[in-house]
Amino acid sequence: MVMGGDFRQVLPVIKRGTRAQVIDASLRMSPLWLLTKKMRLTTNMRAINDPWFSDFLLRFGDGNEDTVEGSFICIPDDMTIPFTIPENSIKELINVIFPSIQTNLHSSDYIISRAILSTTNDSVNDINDQLIDLFQGEEKIYYIFDEVEDDSHNIYPIEFLNSLTHNVIDAEIAIGQHTGKIVFLPRIPLCPSEDDMFPFKLKRKQFPIQLSFSMIINKAQGQTIPHVGVYLPNSIFSHGQLYVALSRGISRENTKVLVHPAKDFGREGVYTSNVVFREVLHDE
Numbered sequence: 448m449v450m451g452g453d454f455r456q457v458l459p460v461i462k463r464g465t466r467a468q469v470i471d472a473s474l475r476m477s478p479l480w481l482l483t484k485k486m487r488l489t490t491n492m493r494a495i496n497d498p499w500f501s502d503f504l505l506r507f508g509d510g511n512e513d514t515v516e517g518s519f520i521c522i523p524d525d526m527t528i529p530f531t532i533p534e535n536s537i538k539e540l541i542n543v544i545f546p547s548i549q550t551n552l553h554s555s556d557y558i559i560s561r562a563i564l565s566t567t568n569d570s571v572n573d574i575n576d577q578l579i580d581l582f583q584g585e586e587k588i589y590y591i592f593d594e595v596e597d598d599s600h601n602i603y604p605i606e607f608l609n610s611l612t613h614n615v616i617d618a619e620i621a622i623g624q625h626t627g628k629i630v631f632l633p634r635i636p637l638c639p640s641e642d643d644m645f646p647f648k649l650k651r652k653q654f655p656i657q658l659s660f661s662m663i664i665n666k667a668q669g670q671t672i673p674h675v676g677v678y679l680p681n682s683i684f685s686h687g688q689l690y691v692a693l694s695r696g697i698s699r700e701n702t703k704v705l706v707h708p709a710k711d712f713g714r715e716g717v718y719t720s721n722v723v724f725r726e727v728l729h730d731e
């Protein structure tokens with residue numbers, strides 16, 4: 448069996464887990480780790496043309512970058528969007544990552560090579576809303592359809608009748624091995640699983656799609672984003688989050704960070720927190 452990974456990146460999520468529990472769940476702590484033959488990939492192919500950027504990623508990913516107050520690292524000025532007031536700064540970040548968007552709305556090459564990453568669904572939704580508002584054209588509403596599983600009485604609710612008008616979305620695949628293919632996306636039933644929010648099981652029929660001009664950092668893991676914006680309205684809170692966000696980029700020039708509000712340490716530069724659990728990186 449061949450496994451691949453980078454312990455500088457975010458670790459498996461343990462709900463409400465302590466640092467010790469999160470570390471304990473890592474493969475690094477498994478007895479299997481000692482029996483594994485390790486091979487190291489040492490060249491960052493994604494950022495091959497920007498050695499400074501590769502080194503910077505490794506420095507703070509390994510927890511070796513100089514810090515202030517234990518965990519705050521300095522982001523070089525040219526990689527930052529100055530924070531003024533929230534609305535203006537976010538607009539500026541959007542303009543830098545999605546320049547001339549009005550003339551590129553229909554270019555899939557343009558759209559798939561850029562994204563803004565953030566920490567919470569709220570900020571992601573806010574940025575997605577601002578970007579989708581820039582698209583012109585007729586708005587169509589596609590209703591979701593909620594039902595309680597095994598509820599046989601509520602057979603034809605209004606939402607269901609509504610759903611008959613637009614049954615599928617026809618879409619063109621923009622990325623990956625099926626690029627260019629036209630596909631029909633139907634609604635599929637989704638059941639919110641883990642959280643026992645309700646005493647019954649809710650089934651929601653909806654289109655399995657999501658705007659992705661902006662996405663949360665964990666969702667971006669594994670992707671290459673040539674023009675990446677990172678919006679940090681609050682501090683990074685887990686191991687490897689800042690590293691995953693910034694290492695999606697290919698160069699210092701095309702990676703922009705907006706920290707809100709930037710913590711003032713009475714010195715030049717924009718500082719943001721970086722969490723590194725050194726125990727998973729080094730045999731200690």
Ligand SMILES: Nc1ncnc2c1ncn2[C@@H]1O[C@H](COP(=O)(O)OP(=O)(O)OP(=O)(O)O)[C@@H](O)[C@H]1O
Nearest residue numbers: 451452453456491492493494668669670671694695
């Ligand atoms: N040998 C190579 N030659 C040229 N480009 C490469 C090579 N290996 C990887 N790349 C490019 O580098 C980028 C990152 O590759 P890949 O997604 O496989 O890395 P990864 O280790 O999974 O990264 P991460 O874990 O950070 O997401 C991709 O754009 C890929 O095309």
